[in-house]
Amino acid sequence: MRLPGRLAAAIEVLTDVETRKRPVSEALKAWGINNRFAGAGDRAAIGNLVYDALRRRASHAFVMGSDTPRALVLAVAMRDWGDSADALNAAFADDSHAPEAIDELADNDIATAPDWVRADVPEWLAPSLERAFGADWIAEGEAMTGRPSLDLRANALKASPEKVMRSLARFSPQPTAIAPFGLTMPAGPRDARTPNVTTDEGYLKGWFEVQDQGSQIVSAIAGAREGEQVLDLCAGAGGKTLALAATMGNSGQIFAYDADRNRLAPIYDRLKRNGVRNAQVRAPNPGALDDLAGKMDRVVIDAPCTGTGTWRRRPDTKWKLTPELLAQRQGEQAELLKEGLRYLKPGGTLVYITCSILPEENDDQIVALKAAHPELTTLNMAQAWRSALITDLPQGLATPEGGLCLTPRRTNTDGFYIHLLRNGER
């Protein structure tokens, strides 16, 4: 397929996403099944167009004077991919699969757009983001419209970063800037494809996992040490469990739990592939964690959240988020923090993590928890960073209440928050 046909296909997929409220991945898959002639390169290009359209949905719509799928996809071609309207029209003229010619270009000046449009975020979230980032909030929003890199974590239980680099040399991975076991492959422009690393021999042997550098950083700062008893209360598919096991050198014990059996299911294979021997999965049965009450050195709560830190990867969620959903997540987080305390021994450490950048899910939760539990004290983040990552904590990452907030603009990672609390005296 040439570009005109790919643009038309992207308009079709985006229409499906917007009218049927379908997740992008599902709509792309359905399009692929109905259009079997399209190759992997076509599917990747169409996916890039749809995701790019959603990443900058508000500003694309402003510039084009329209938010139809057609306007949004054409905006990607012109604003992101650098094709002029004239060049596109010339290409459309001799391609029977092309969208209609562009003859109604509004071309509004983005400098005249409201702040939330320039930041490409939902209008109702502007006050929260301004509270989180002050004068930088628009730049932070803009940075969340870029394509994310593909990051890997070398599994220290089985391989060094150098060994993984050799295994994946054909993709030219580079060491990550902060995470010591991380490798990264920057996203390419236009129709570039994401490398398929999960068919690599090294992956199948458990030498590395796909994990955003931000997730690797917070896993390291969680500070699990050799020999500790650790509860991973929201283990999901085990992304952080695996990283914790690696920092613990397979000693001590991690109890991996999740309330959702389906989310937990992949963890068994992943633990095996990664050579993890110190993790015990606790399925969500009644009383599954009762025997751990008051015994844990560390309780990690990688809480369910709005996922605002992952907007680069899942831009459709940016526009679907509602105040009601935020309030629901806040309620779940407050409950989980209380629940997590149950398992902590005196002197133990509570680790609170979200992949959100909203203060409502981050510092605000900690303030409320500490008000109800004066025995909790915030651990020094600069010290935690230094002991986990050897370097000094970079300026500007600390939050007002003593947590840490990573963002695409600050650390070239997904957005993450982490806060460490000690339970009384050690």
Ligand SMILES: C[S@@+](CC[C@H](N)C(=O)[O-])C[C@H]1O[C@@H](n2cnc3c(N)ncnc32)[C@H](O)[C@@H]1O
């Ligand atoms: C951010 S995800 C966890 C991601 C995972 N830790 C990882 O690194 O791949 C949050 C998880 O919390 C789980 N969850 C939600 N409510 C819970 C509860 N009350 N108790 C335990 N897990 C819960 C969800 O099922 C979801 O898997």
